[in-house]
Structure formats: structure tokens, C-alpha cells
Amino acid sequence: MxxxxxxxxxxxxxxxxxxxxxxxxxxxxxxxxxxxxxxxxxxxxxxxxxxxxxxxxxxxxxxxxxxxxxxxxxxxxxxxxxxxxxxxxxxxxxxxxxxxxxxxxxxxxxxxxxxxxxGRPSVLRHADVVLDSARRQVRRAGVLLGLTNREYAVLEFLMTRAGSAVSRTDLIEHCWDSSTDPMSNVVDVVIKRLRGKLGEPEVLHTVRGRGYRIGGDA
Incomplete structure (x- = not known):
């Protein structure tokens, strides 16, 4: 703040x-x-x-x-x-x-x-995705991913809630500033880029009517 x-x-x-x-x-x-x-x-x-x-x-x-x-x-x-x-x-x-x-x-x-x-783990893991918050690095299967600050923030927020659906509103509130229009497509753009960088098999899922989730079935 x-x-x-x-x-x-x-x-x-x-x-x-x-x-x-x-x-x-x-x-x-x-x-x-x-x-x-x-x-x-x-x-x-x-x-x-x-x-x-x-x-x-x-x-x-x-x-x-x-x-x-x-x-x-x-x-x-x-x-x-x-x-x-x-x-x-x-x-x-x-x-x-x-x-x-x-x-x-x-x-x-x-x-x-x-x-x-x-007080929370400095390293978050899901499957072969590893997020190191101390170094602000993300790796998948040992390969370092080149994420933007926004992509990193979104992935970190989702991984702290792995297995649970996170709404677009929650993502905007936690990963963007207060001036961001909640009706804009900024979340969709970042999620699409993240999916591309994370690759296959897919770990970032869309939960219809609820938002996005790391882990679980699509």
C-alpha cells in the first residue's frame, strides 16, 4: 500500500x-x-x-x-x-x-x-512446475521460463491456491492496480501467454463460470 x-x-x-x-x-x-x-x-x-x-x-x-x-x-x-x-x-x-x-x-x-x-513456502510446486519466490524464477521440468512481471504475479497467485478456482475479479484485485478496468481482457491476455509458456501437458485450466485453476481436471 x-x-x-x-x-x-x-x-x-x-x-x-x-x-x-x-x-x-x-x-x-x-x-x-x-x-x-x-x-x-x-x-x-x-x-x-x-x-x-x-x-x-x-x-x-x-x-x-x-x-x-x-x-x-x-x-x-x-x-x-x-x-x-x-x-x-x-x-x-x-x-x-x-x-x-x-x-x-x-x-x-x-x-x-x-x-x-x-511465513509461507518460498518455493511453490505443482507437478513439474516450480516457482521460487526468493529468486522470482519459474521452471518447468527444470527449464527456466521467461515470464513477465505480470505473468509471474498471476502464476504465483494461482499456485498459492492450487486446486481451487480463482475468479477473474480476484486475479485483477491481487495482480493489477486499482485503476484496472475489471471488464477489460487483461486477464485473458496474460492467461493465454502463460499457457503458451508453460506448455504441455496443460496445468492451467479454465473453470467455466468460475475462473482459472492450477491443477485438477479441465
Whole structure:
């Protein structure tokens, strides 16, 4: 989740993270963020420090005292040693000073998200398909597949739910950002490409009226 009150920066950050395969939610102030954070689980939250309704480190500090453990990356123009130390002391896991390179920000988010996801297996397997989330690699019968970030995100989401049908809506919510039109054909396009890259015998099935599934009968 990205919490930033500068519309242009928030768009740039969410676009970059979405292109890297993350599902991204966004908010422009602490109150809006708190509402979403209370309803959904996230692997990482990127907070601008100075928001219209307060300093994000106070919010994070309060949530940490309540047992909240989601990794937090602070983005801020406040670059003194005291500011950085305060960010960590109030519950931040990482601190990036503006202006910053979006590629570095994405790498830091990926590291924090991997830490959050360490409770699930780092390697997912179905038949001869192996997905290594630590290396972000997929192999079939030992052969490395060249997947795009989006194809990887869709396959990973399906493999975490192997044997169960996953709806198009769920795929869009978890593998695309919130601006994606649920009526578009983006899911169909990625599924078709994934099938081609996974090859035979088919492991990615269409479940009529329900969505898609890894494993089981067609």
C-alpha cells in the first residue's frame, strides 16, 4: 500500500510497483489509509511522513504498540540523522529520502515484502512446475521460463491456491492496480501467454463460470 498526498508522486510510485508485479492500494492521508489497513492485509506499506492529517511515524508507532507487524518504508524529504533515527525508533523498517530513484524504492519494497511473506513456502510446486519466490524464477521440468512481471504475479497467485478456482475479479484485485478496468481482457491476455509458456501437458485450466485453476481436471 502507498500512502502519499502528492498525487503525481503517488501515481509514479504505484505505477512502478504495479509494473513490478505488485498489487497496489493507495491513499492520500492517514485516515483513509487506516480504513483500508483495517480491512485488508498487506506485505508492505510505503508511507510519506508528512501527510495532511499528521506525521505518519506517530500513526505507525501507535499501531506497533497494538501489535501491528506489517513492514513499513518511509518516504520523506526530512533527511537529518535525527529524522532517520526517529523513523526507525517509531516502527519504520526502512527510510528513503526524497528525491529517490524509483528502481531503488521498488527493490527496497520487494525486500520488505519478502520478509512479510517469509511465513509461507518460498518455493511453490505443482507437478513439474516450480516457482521460487526468493529468486522470482519459474521452471518447468527444470527449464527456466521467461515470464513477465505480470505473468509471474498471476502464476504465483494461482499456485498459492492450487486446486481451487480463482475468479477473474480476484486475479485483477491481487495482480493489477486499482485503476484496472475489471471488464477489460487483461486477464485473458496474460492467461493465454502463460499457457503458451508453460506448455504441455496443460496445468492451467479454465473453470467455466468460475475462473482459472492450477491443477485438477479441465
Amino acid at each position: 502507498v500512502v502519499e498526498d502528492d498525487d503525481d508522486l503517488r501515481l509514479a510510485v504505484t505505477t512502478e510497483l504495479g509494473g513490478a508485479g505488485f498489487e497496489v492500494a493507495q491513499a492520500g492521508d492517514i485516515a483513509s489509509a487506516d480504513e483500508v489497513l483495517g480491512a485488508r492485509e498487506f506485505d508492505c506499506v510505503v508511507f510519506d511522513r508528512m501527510l495532511p492529517d499528521g506525521d505518519a511515524i506517530d500513526y505507525v508507532h501507535r499501531r506497533r504498540q497494538q501489535g501491528w507487524a506489517v513492514p513499513v518504508l518511509f518516504l520523506t524529504a526530512r533527511d537529518t540523522i535525527a529524522d532517520v533515527v526517529a523513523g526507525f525508533e517509531h516502527g519504520g523498517d526502512d527510510y528513503l529520502v526524497k528525491p529517490f530513484a524509483v528502481a531503488e524504492m521498488t527493490a527496497r519494497v520487494r525486500t520488505l515484502a519478502r520478509r512479510a511473506g517469509s
